[in-house]
Amino acid sequence: MIWYGGDYNPEQWPEEVWDEDVRLMQQGGITLVSLGIFSWAKLEPREGEFDFGWLDRIIDKLHAGGIRVDLATATASPPPWLTKAYPEVLPVTENGVTLQAGSRQQYCPSSPVLRRLEARLVGKIAERYAGHPALELWHVNNEYGCHVSHCYCPVSADAFRGWLKAKYETVDALNAAWGTAFWSQAYSDFAEIFPPSAAPTFRNPGQLLDFDRFSSDELLDSYRAEVAILRAATPDIPITTNFMGAFKPADYWKWAAEVDIVSDDSYPDPADPDSPAYAAMTRDLMRSLGGGKPWLLMEQAPSAVNWRARNAPKLPGQMRAWSYQALARGADGILFFQWRQSVAGAEKFHSGMIPHAGTDSRVWREVEAFGAELGTMSAFAGTSVVAKVGIVFDWDSWWSIEQQAMPAQLSYVRGIFAWYRALWALGVPVDFVRAESDLGGYSAVIAPNLFVTTAAALSNLDGFARGGGQLVVGYQSGITDENAHIVEGGYLGLLGQTLGIRVEEFAPFAGPDLAAAGGGSVPTGAIAGALTGDSDAHIWSEFLHAETAEVLATFVGGAADGWPAITRNAAGAGAAWYVATQPGEQGMAALLDRVLADAGVAREPQTAGVEMVRRGDRVIRINHGSKAVSVGGASIPPQGVSVSDA
Ligand code: GAL
Secondary structure (H helix, E strand, C coil): CCEEEEEECHHHCCCHHHHHHHHHHHHCCCCEEEECCCCHHHHCCECCECCCHHHHHHHHHHHHCCCEEEEECCCCCCCHHHHHHCHHHCCECCCCCECCCCCCCCCCCCCHHHHHHHHHHHHHHHHHHCCCCCEEEEECCCCCCCCCCCCCCHHHHHHHHHHHHHHHCCHHHHHHHHCCCHHHCCCCCHHHCCCCCCCCCCCCHHHHHHHHHHHHHHHHHHHHHHHHHHHHHCCCCCEECEECCCCCCCCHHHHHCCCCCCEEECCCCCCCCCHHHHHHHHHHHHHHHCCCCCEEEEECCCCCCCCCCCCCCCCCCHHHHHHHHHHHCCEEEEEECCCECCCCCCCCCCCCCECCCCCCCHHHHHHHHHHHHHCCCHHHCCCCCCCCEEEECCHHHHHHHCCCCCCCCCCHHHHHHHHHHHHHHCCCCEEEECCCCCCCCCCEEEECCCCECCHHHHHHHHHHHHCCCEEEEECCCCCECCCCCECCCCCCCCHHHHHCEEEEEECCCCCHHHHCCCCCCCCCEEEECCCCCCEEEECCCEEEEECCCEEEEEEECCCCCCCEEEEEEEECCEEEEEECCEECHHHHHHHHHHHHHHHCCCCCCCCCCEEEEEECCEEEEEECCCCCEEECCEEECCCCEEEEEC
């Protein structure tokens, strides 16, 4: 079954509206609603005083109407009494500013006071609704780290010290790992260590990286505390918390191992022409995080959001088209934020499934029509997407490569996206993988900007190539070890031999595409060679020695004029490619053509502007363009979708 629904916030409405809500949900084909996400103040209006009456009534009504409930633990926004009584739970920014109540997520992730009060609330909710027949899924907290991912308060500082002690055991080991001989930073006691708050200039890279790791772990720990309570009450009810696509503060590989079902919130900008490809990337990431299992699109906007400078509505048909994209890429449920568009509060201009205009509106008509259509799509449920190409996604590298005082300011995700977008345009299915995971199922693996590597990652990637795979490594890979220490002697470590190269010196291109943090739309360099012909290039060049590798393209002009830009080295039964730049469209197409051919990855003819995905035994085609296209004799209108048997 494919779930359909959204966040339902009945506490924002008089109870008279609830019966109509349930009726309209039935009419709209709604099967699942997320309930109670921001209800703490209503469930516990004063410390220790609980009021579940209203929640009982609405859950019963939903149940009577045949609508299942994704019940939240309601911990996403602590009520005002809590922060008044315990101001120490308020989070502190790196500049020492205490964030106040009056918004949401105003808490320090490490706060023991908050964890105690959360545990009591979650315990009550779990106890009360454990046996409720409407309960389908638990929704823990909401978007962990969305607004407050790093806290610099004294409680966090203590927790950070505890985390560091557990990791390093001795302060000497920490000093060695952080390279504190530099700038007189050596510590003689853990008590001297603080989170990396605002400082006169560049902060210690090891400290920053560990603080990113700690901050992700700390949020995960508070998730775990809630899970333990729910698990004890309802061992058989699945548990999720909603992810946010490619989200820097939380290492979702670690998180995904602890959710029963991956769920994602996705808000691509309808005004951005890159949105279809970018959204596809995040959906593939969600499927990959869950090891290929179906995931849930927990939130998307029915039309506009209210948090961009200008909030473009979804075009007619676009909500359906993008929902199909999620389905095609492995989702078993399509949900929205939110059911009824609010009339008060900070999100009153965010679209809802029932907009301010009411049900006589195109948004509601599209919601209703899609609900009816989804009801007929159960054949998708539980089926999988098969990919032979993997792209390595690595949070340590993300955290490190975006630190200050680097060879260049790069955007990790834009670097990944450059590869993803090229493969997306070719219709080649992609999984995201970890450098240390089993790569046996893939024929080609691409590692862009894999800045941080471990010995295990290096030998895994080396083994993949030698075992017959096509390994493609992008610039700024293998630059440091896991302690943010440089890998000397040409960077890359063991991969230097796999790739048959040595990197001598970096030469990032000056110019606008670096300022745009790796956006890369304005070419700033050029490459040429037998493989690529003449192509523009973006962002990067370097002084690169091909030792045993063959040179397939070289830089043209710039500091590294004439030096190798793309190389290939035979490695065991496979090959290892190194790409010292971000090739422009032509260079990328030529390179991928060859890599995919060598990897034996089958390609299918593509129609420009039409996304094609295979899920299970169905082929889904989505026309993201503004003109009708004809594919195989059938015409697909703009924002139209066709589904056929494979
Ligand atoms: C999400 C959040 C929702 C709502 C939505 C608006 O980040 O989970 O509660 O705020 O964004 O786009």
